Amino acid sequence: MQSNSWVPLFPDQASSFAWQIDYLYFYLILISIAFAIPIVAAIFFFAIKYREKEKFATPEEIHGSTTLEIAWSIIPFVLSMTIFLGGAIVYFNQYRPPENSMEIFVVGKQWMWKFQHGTGQREINELHVPKGVNVKLTMTTEDVLHDVFIPAFRTKADVVPGRYTTLWFNATEVGKYHLYCAEYCGLNHSGMGGWVYVMEPKDFENWLAGGGTGQTPTEIGKDLFMNKLGCASCHAGGQNQRGAKLEGIFGTEVKFVGGGSAKVDEEYIRNSILNPSGQVVEGFQPIMPSFKGQVTEEQLLALVAYIKSLTPNSAPTGTTSTPAPSTPSANANTATKSAAANSNK
Numbered sequence: 001m002q003s004n005s006w007v008p009l010f011p012d013q014a015s016s017f018a019w020q021i022d023y024l025y026f027y028l029i030l031i032s033i034a035f036a037i038p039i040v041a042a043i044f045f046f047a048i049k050y051r052e053k054e055k056f057a058t059p060e061e062i063h064g065s066t067t068l069e070i071a072w073s074i075i076p077f078v079l080s081m082t083i084f085l086g087g088a089i090v091y092f093n094q095y096r097p098p099e100n101s102m103e104i105f106v107v108g109k110q111w112m113w114k115f116q117h118g119t120g121q122r123e124i125n126e127l128h129v130p131k132g133v134n135v136k137l138t139m140t141t142e143d144v145l146h147d148v149f150i151p152a153f154r155t156k157a158d159v160v161p162g163r164y165t166t167l168w169f170n171a172t173e174v175g176k177y178h179l180y181c182a183e184y185c186g187l188n189h190s191g192m193g194g195w196v197y198v199m200e201p202k203d204f205e206n207w208l209a210g211g212g213t214g215q216t217p218t219e220i221g222k223d224l225f226m227n228k229l230g231c232a233s234c235h236a237g238g239q240n241q242r243g244a245k246l247e248g249i250f251g252t253e254v255k256f257v258g259g260g261s262a263k264v265d266e267e268y269i270r271n272s273i274l275n276p277s278g279q280v281v282e283g284f285q286p287i288m289p290s291f292k293g294q295v296t297e298e299q300l301l302a303l304v305a306y307i308k309s310l311t312p313n314s315a316p317t318g319t320t321s322t323p324a325p326s327t328p329s330a331n332a333n334t335a336t337k338s339a340a341a342n343s344n345k
């Protein structure tokens with residue numbers, strides 16, 4: 001439960017990097033206090049000591065002091081550099097999700113949060129995660145700017161229309177924690193929030209198992225790709241494939257007609273679907289139609305998950321099944337792994 005730590009002003013520390021943010025914060029407060037108190041004291045002291053005693057007194061002349069000047073240069077330099085270093089370390093930790101994270105998709109919408117797990121479970125305004133597992137959220141929004149904020153994890157990130165942002169955490173304490181939208185997003189902004197439930201990995205597995213029969217994002221993506229949107233008519237393997245090869249492109253570098261290149265990540269795949277003529281892959285004609293307006297953000301995330309799951313040897317006509325993973329931490333890679341296993345047979 002949301003119980004308070006030694007200072008009632010602070011929420012629980014429930015993620016692996018929460019203490020780092022708190023240390024940095026206390027360090028800043030400490031420095032502020034260490035400067036504020038002597039300055040205020042000096043104001044009073046000097047006001048009294050140098051109050052006007054006689055009219056038109058000529059003060060004594062003061063010449064420079066090298067010691068003093070060096071001191072007031074070096075001390076602030078060291079202080080500001082330690083603040084910078086501390087901030088940079090915390091920032092690097094927070095904004096680079098570890099490779100093997102369990103992935104959850106998030107779509108913000110006025111005024112709710114929609115979550116989808118790699119195994120297909122969907123949740124609204126509630127997010128269940130296992131303790132001690134790296135969890136990566138890939139997030140976007142159907143309408144305006146929102147911002148995911150989980151105070152107990154000391155992390156937040158904007159959720160921006162038209163692109164993917166990510167956030168990761170590793171929850172360290174079982175419990176129920178607040179989830180907020182931290183970007184004013186309209187009339188019911190203050191009501192846009194919910195709860196994050198951190199569970200023991202075992203309980204989490206049980207929860208996943210009891211979560212109904214939803215299709216996984218990869219399966220939904222495959223269905224869209226094969227049937228609903230007709231991507232396969234151009235992208236299915238074979239001799240006369242008209243579209244670019246999609247198997248195994250995730251994480252690679254693609255070259256474009258007219259120069260330039262990009263690394264294939266979630267954002268790139270999303271752009272390729274919505275705005276194909278913006279970056280035409282070398283060796284291909286710009287014949288792919290834009291799917292802007294025909295797919296929702298949730299469908300886009302599913303297509304991204306599906307394309308990510310395609311390995312170099314798997315034709316998009318078959319091998320991508322996504323069995324329920326045995327350990328939550330394996331979620332992220334299950335699709336790729338099983339596809340690879342299949343194609344090695």
Ligand code: HEC
Binds near residue numbers: 235242244286287303
């Ligand atoms: C009319 C044929 C056609 C259809 C339909 C089509 N594509 Fe494409 N697609 C292409 C061609 C040609 C390219 C390469 C040229 C380019 O980048 O626009 C391409 C490129 C791509 C790329 C970038 C590949 C890379 O290597 O960088 C992605 C991702 C992609 N398509 C996904 C899809 C998805 C998802 C759908 C269905 C929603 C789809 N395509 C439907 C023809 C098609």
Ligand SMILES: [Cu+2]
Binds near residue numbers: 183184185
């Ligand atoms: Cu919001």
